[in-house]
Amino acid sequence: MDSGGIRRRLALGMAVLAASGALALVAPGSAQAADGSCAGHRVKSLPFSTGTVQVYRSDGYVCAVTLTKNPGVRRSMSVSVQARGNRPVVDKGRYMHRAGPVTVHAGHRCVWVKGSVGGGSVSSGWILC
Numbered sequence: 001m002d003s004g005g006i007r008r009r010l011a012l013g014m015a016v017l018a019a020s021g022a023l024a025l026v027a028p029g030s031a032q033a034a035d036g037s038c039a040g041h042r043v044k045s046l047p048f049s050t051g052t053v054q055v056y057r058s059d060g061y062v063c064a065v066t067l068t069k070n071p072g073v074r075r076s077m078s079v080s081v082q083a084r085g086n087r088p089v090v091d092k093g094r095y096m097h098r099a100g101p102v103t104v105h106a107g108h109r110c111v112w113v114k115g116s117v118g119g120g121s122v123s124s125g126w127i128l129c
Helices: 005-027
Strands: 040-049 052-056 061-068 076-083 091-094 098-105 113-115 119-125
Touching: 040 113, 040 119, 052 076, 052 113, 061 076, 061 091, 061 113, 076 098, 091 098, 098 113
Parallel strands: none
Antiparallel strands: 040 052, 052 061, 061 098, 076 091, 076 113, 113 119
């Protein structure tokens, strides 16, 4: 393929990406979490001693974030979501406010959600079946 063909395909790809981003910004009915991190509506809240895992669902996708009870202090935090039959998607590190969001396509499958802040943690078992 000549360099002109590569440039045309690259330009087409960038145009499609820009258009899809614009549609995502103006799509009606895409409720967001209060902190703007997950699309959809909250379906579960999993509290534990040092924080809470918020779980959202939208069009077959499940999204989760771990929120600390005491924001502002950098600490070890994690969140993971696993659709049954797949590997978990994990975000872990040292954060001040939240870990995540992590999103998986679950369809109609159950998911297992885990979260931790410092020494506290929660594990949901299979939910949203």
